[in-house]
Amino acid sequence: MLRVAGPRLLDERDRSGVQLALDADPVAACMVASRVELAGVDSWRLGGELWGVGNKLEGLCFAGANLVPLRGERLALRAFADRARRVGRSCSSMVGRAELVLPLWDELSAHWSPAREVRADQPLMVLTTRPAQAPDPLVRPVRPGELDRYLPAAVAMFTEEVGIDPRLGDGGVGYRARVAEQIASGRAFARFEDGEVVFKAEIGALSSRVGQIQGVWVHPDRRGRGHGAAGTAAVVDRLIGMGRVASLYVNGYNSPARAAYARVGFSQIASFATVLF
Template structure:
């Protein structure tokens, strides 16, 4: 085990200890748990590293495309920030429980380039069981031969939500590949009308216990019709059939989305925070 700045790099020998921690907080840890369940802790297969502080894994943090603190007090978060600072920023965001992300960001802010945006309050919501409203019968899984029709809606959602065009830098090849993965896995859903996407969403992470819904989007010309509510319900239903808890997180200022999710039956259990670069 490599020790740098008080934090150590974990490997597959630590897999069961890590899994027990992830299982204790299944909703907040869904993004990382989904990876660990499939890939273990080997960084190459995992697509990132898991760092720990303390012999009993008193602190735990994932470092990959996103930096995700999962557990730890202020001293552990300081150790993770030290290690992240030494490595240099390679992540596009710091995301997770607000009570972990915000203190960690305090340690990183003066050393990393200014954040493009700090979203300090993002309700983390869950729904165990079927939706409280009938799902949209026209929302279905997207087929691979529909990728080119689905992709413009995915780009529009990402640009609107994150504030940058996901095609920047490589002409969209990387983003197209990520969307294609979700489509191929049967985790991208849409309502098509005359060949155009009017609603879309994805199950972005799927662990043994939780499915995290992401990328909920309604075509601007169709907003206010309730498509977001019944469309989201159409993703909750298959998750309920699989025995998974449905989860998502939303910006606190997005009152229409929060109202729609409440109608579906979601309730808040915690708050996330995201630091965007």
């Protein structure tokens, strides 16, 4: 039986064990794996902390801008909740496999500020081959000089999806910088017509094995015409060409998006959940 004395803060000495744990669930762990592959395990480079439980990391959790439980039975999740209560909430959301996020939130909900929303059913989907849907040939990487044309669509997508304007607090300086970074890295894609974004999406996380697509958005005036499926297929085609598995997760209630992703060829392998603050 796993005996839990409390999670420990992991460092570079734990990297091989962390990598083994992430490799065991590469699609669900993509967000964290992409960070670890780039920055290692030490928190000062990682942009967050990795907490571990057990000699073989039977429990693993990332704590940064998002709180991401990666593996663990109930005792490990309870240990993570204890640590999270002690340090206080600094994350903007909890996200990951539903069977980990929801029990962890059960432990924390009485101690942290109330959630704005709990999205308990978010199918996690993958595609390992070229898309079944023909890719939109006009979807391409956004160029750095197109930031000002791309940014309004990014703001609209974020506001529509998350429920808050990402420019609040600093007038949009931080969000603009993040979008500019995505563009500079070649991971923002769009179809432009007359200088306006018709479709957009990003590769939000990119590990050595998986690319996670996020921020899929179609201009409201152009919805229902197949732009979402064809545009997503173009991004999938790029990922498959890079030797990655394509992945995304979608709200269970979003029937049009789920239908579009099914046309592209995605299939569900698990369920995510997100707690928004």
